[in-house]
Amino acid sequence: MTTELRSDCPIAAALEVFGDRWSLLVLRDIVFGDRRHFRQLEREMKEKIAPNILVDRLRKLVDAGLLTKQDRGPGRTAVYSLTEAGISIVPVLVTVGGWGARYGGIPAEVQGPPQELEASGPEHWEELMAELRERHLGGGAQRAAARSTR
Amino acid sequence: MTTELRSDCPIAAALEVFGDRWSLLVLRDIVFGDRRHFRQLEREMKEKIAPNILVDRLRKLVDAGLLTKQDRGPGRTAVYSLTEAGISIVPVLVTVGGWGARYGGIPAEVQGPPQELEASGPEHWEELMAELRERHLGGGAQRAAARSTR
Numbered sequence: 001m002t003t004e005l006r007s008d009c010p011i012a013a014a015l016e017v018f019g020d021r022w023s024l025l026v027l028r029d030i031v032f033g034d035r036r037h038f039r040q041l042e043r044e045m046k047e048k049i050a051p052n053i054l055v056d057r058l059r060k061l062v063d064a065g066l067l068t069k070q071d072r073g074p075g076r077t078a079v080y081s082l083t084e085a086g087i088s089i090v091p092v093l094v095t096v097g098g099w100g101a102r103y104g105g106i107p108a109e110v111q112g113p114p115q116e117l118e119a120s121g122p123e124h125w126e127e128l129m130a131e132l133r134e135r136h137l138g139g140g141a142q143r144a145a146a147r148s149t150r
Numbered sequence: 151m152t153t154e155l156r157s158d159c160p161i162a163a164a165l166e167v168f169g170d171r172w173s174l175l176v177l178r179d180i181v182f183g184d185r186r187h188f189r190q191l192e193r194e195m196k197e198k199i200a201p202n203i204l205v206d207r208l209r210k211l212v213d214a215g216l217l218t219k220q221d222r223g224p225g226r227t228a229v230y231s232l233t234e235a236g237i238s239i240v241p242v243l244v245t246v247g248g249w250g251a252r253y254g255g256i257p258a259e260v261q262g263p264p265q266e267l268e269a270s271g272p273e274h275w276e277e278l279m280a281e282l283r284e285r286h287l288g289g290g291a292q293r294a295a296a297r298s299t300r
Binding site for chain 2: 114122
């Protein structure tokens with residue numbers, strides 16, 4: 001962690017890492033949208049993140065240990081993977097999304113993964129987290145890392 | 151809601167309301183610290199919020215429907231109360247605090263209400279929310295409101 005703690009409160013400590021307007025949206029698109037490349041994240045984010053802000057947030061999330069970046073050599077785009085700390089953001093995304101669905105002025109007919117997960121309870125959050133571990137920490141991620149270090 | 155939606159995503163909608171560096175800390179101190187007055191919130195926040203930022207955040211949280219402000223007449227300090235939307239922030243505080251306790255660089259011996267609640271599961275979050283309803287929406291809040299409108 002490179003962030004400076006304002007207090008010993010775990011809520012404040014967490015907000016130092018992802019308590020800005022964009023970090024959770026970047027993590028959302030990786031978790032629920034399986035976007036792993038810079039261009040995908042930039043082009044497909046509904047809220048239209050500016051490229052320089054995306055560069056900054058990805059670097060901060062790597063520095064804070066929520067993402068790893070695998071460079072795959074010339075001409076190949078780098079791959080971002082969630083770490084265990086990044087995967088552990090799922091309950092935050094689910095509870096934030098659950099609040100937004102009820103109180104954020106979202107039309108009732110618009111339902112997405114966070115609302116469904118919130119309704120189905122923590123044991124289903126765990127299933128998503130297990131799936132993310134396989135995708136980001138499992139075989140696929142290890143093969144990508146092996147390619148980038150040989 | 152007076153905020154402008156950047157997308158129909160409930161996570162983005164929620165972050166429009168409380169996704170800045172201070173709003174969740176203000177709500178934390180009301181939820182876990184039972185601070186109901188401006189001076190209490192200002193003086194007792196561990197992270198030392200600037201008075202003008204606190205004024206701004208309290209107004210935004212009232213505008214967004216998470217808090218109500220009861221003016222009690224000349225010489226008496228106003229009382230802030232959580233609404234149902236404000237009480238519904240509890241799962242967010244608990245999951246954010248749980249993440250921060252594990253990954254935010256907090257010493258292991260520092261344990262607070264969010265970590266204990268996260269470990270004990272959603273049914274205990276509900277107990278806290280029921281208690282907050284009684285304290286903020288129940289008899290006490292109604293008496294304060296009656297005083298302020300007569």
